[in-house]
Amino acid sequence: MAFTRATGKHRRPRVPQRRKSLGGTPITRRTASAAGIAALTASGVMGTLASPAMAAGTTAEQTGLTQAVTLGESIADKIDAQAAAQQQAAEEAAAKKKAAELKRKAEAKAMKEREAKERAAREAERRRLLAYKLPITGSYVSTGYQSGGSLWSSGSHTGVDFHAASGTPVHSVGSGTVVTAGWGGAYGNQVVVRMNDGTYTQYGHLSSIAVSVGQKVTPGQQIALSGATGNVTGAHLHFEVRTTAEYGSDIDPLAYLRSHGVKI
Known part of the structure; x- marks a missing residue:
């Protein structure tokens, strides 16, 4: 069975029409396409679409990329070095400040301890x-x-006697100034000290004297050696306390010592 063409009207093949350019030269679509490709190539867009072989042929010097990266790394290194230097300077300043503070505290502590x-x-x-x-x-x-007794001219003992062999050290009972150091009649060799509280202490019948008038004495300081000089029946120390330098102003020596904390 033979095929026949369907009946009806058919269009004729369309022939491309030429257009006139602005300069009067006719161009076709093919010409326009070629011109577009040339423009893309000139702009560099086609370079990005080139094959790997073509891309490999492009050197780093041609792109300028290596120089840019090297410059960037150099600046970054300088910034890092500057930051490290600043950090080190800050740490050193903090260390110096801490050391100064520690020194100040140590000096303050030492001063307090010294005071x-x-x-x-x-x-x-x-x-x-x-x-x-x-x-x-x-x-x-x-x-x-x-x-009481006939041994004392006043009829009674004006002080107390401490048992002591001749040559026993005699000490000042407290702080004061020597006002008498020498012979005292019935008291023999004697030392009288004006105490800092205004009273007077007397040490009699001494075998030797170790201080002089005007000398300052302190508690427990040796001022003489006991003996048996003056009106005595044997070696001992006569100790007397007076409110004035004059005879007859005597007070109880033991009560006086106890009032100053001495245990007897």
């Missing part, structure tokens, strides 16, 4: 100067205060 030691030393010296001692260490009273 505390000085206060303690002054207090210890004050207590030492205010402290009272027995005139004869380890002795005892052999004759009490106001004991």
Whole structure:
């Protein structure tokens, strides 16, 4: 069976029409396409679409990429070095500040400790100067205060006698100034000290004297040696306390010592 063409009207093949350019030269679509490709190639767009082989042929020097990266790395290194230097400077400044603060605290602590030691030393010296001692260490009273008898011109004992062999060290009972150091008649060799509290202490019948008038003495300081000079029946120490330098102003020596903390 033969095929026949369907009946009806058919269009004739369309022939491309030429257009006139602005310059009067006719162009076709093919010409326009070629011109577009040339423009893309000139703009560099086609370079990005080139094959790997073509891309490999392009050198780094041609692109300028290596120079840009190298410059960027150099700047970054400088910034990092500057940041590290600033960090180190900050750490050193902080360390110096901390060291200075530690030094200041150490100096303040040392000063406080020194002041505390000085206060303690002054207090210890004050207590030492205010402290009272027995005139004869380890002795005892052999004759009490106001004991009666013909041995005393006033009819009674104006002081107390401490038992002591001749040559026993005699000590000042407290702080004061020597006002008498020499012969005292019935008292024999004697030392009289004006105490810092205004009273007077007397040490009689001494075998030798170790201080002089005007000399400052402190508690427990040796001022003489006991003996048997003057009006005595044997070696001992006569100890007397007066409110004035004059005879007859005597007070109880043991009560006086106890009032100053001495245990008898």
